[in-house]
Amino acid sequence: MNFMLLAKSLGEQFYNTLIKDNRYMLYLEGLGNTLLTSLGAIIVGLIIGLCIALVLYVNKKFGSLKILKWICDIYIYIIRGTPVVLQLMIMYFVVLVFIPNGITVAIITFGLNSAAYVAELFRGGLESVDHGQLEAGLSLGLNNTQTLTKIIIPQGMRTSLPALCNEFIALVKETSVMGYIAILDVTFAARMIQSRTLDAFVPLIISAIIYLVLITILTVLLRQVERRLSRGQR
Secondary structure, three states, rough: OOOHHHHHHHHHHHHHHHHHHHOOOHHHHHHHHHHHHHHHHHHHHHHHHHHHHHHHHHHHHHHHHHHHHHHHHHHHHHHHHOOHHHHHHHHHHOOOOOOOHHHHHHHHHHHHHHHHHHHHHHHHHHHHHHHHHHHHHHOOOHHHHHHHHHHHHHHHHHHHHHHHHHHHHHHHHHHHHHHHHHHHHHHHHHHHHHHHHHOOHHHEEEEEEEHHHHHHHHHHOOOOOOOOHHHHOO
C-alpha cells in the first residue's frame, strides 16, 4: 500500500515537472543553450589556447616573445586562480555590459576560461615532441614557422587530444552556472520548475539524468574520435 502511494506521488511529481504546461520544453531549451555555449566556448578556447601554447613553446625553445610570454603567464595565473562563476558575473555585469545577448557573453567567458587550461594541455603536447624533430626540420631548410606548423604542432595536438576531450566534457558541466546571469540552461530550468511545483527532488534528478546521458554520449563519441586518430597515426 505504501509502495502504491509512493508510486502515485512520484507519478504526479513527474507529471507536474515535465508534462504540465509543457514544462519539458524548458529542459529542451536549456539543453540547447548548454550545447551551443559549450561548442562555441571550446572553439574559442582551442584557438586562444593554441596561440598561448605556441608563445610559451617558442619562448622556451628559442628565447623570443618574452613580453608575450609574460602576459600569457599572468593570464593563465588569473584565470586558473579565480572561480569560473565569478568570471562569468564580472564579464556579464561589468566588462561586457554592451553585449545584450547573455549566451554570447557566456561563450566568450567560458572560452577564455577554457583557453587557460587548453594552453597548458597544448604546451605539454608540444613539449612532448622530441627536440630532435625540431632540429631535423631546421636542418632540412625549414624556417621556425614551417617546422612548427608541419612537424611540431600536428604531433603535439595528437598527443594532447585525450586531455582536450576531458576538458570539453568538464566545460559542458561548468556551463551549469549560466543561471547566475539568467541564461536558461538545464540547471536553471530545474530551478524554474522547482519554483512552480514547490518540489526540488524530481526537477533536480531530471537535470542530473540529462547531464549524465549527455556526458555519456559525448564520452563515447570522443573516444571514437581518439581511436580513429590513433589508427591514423600508426
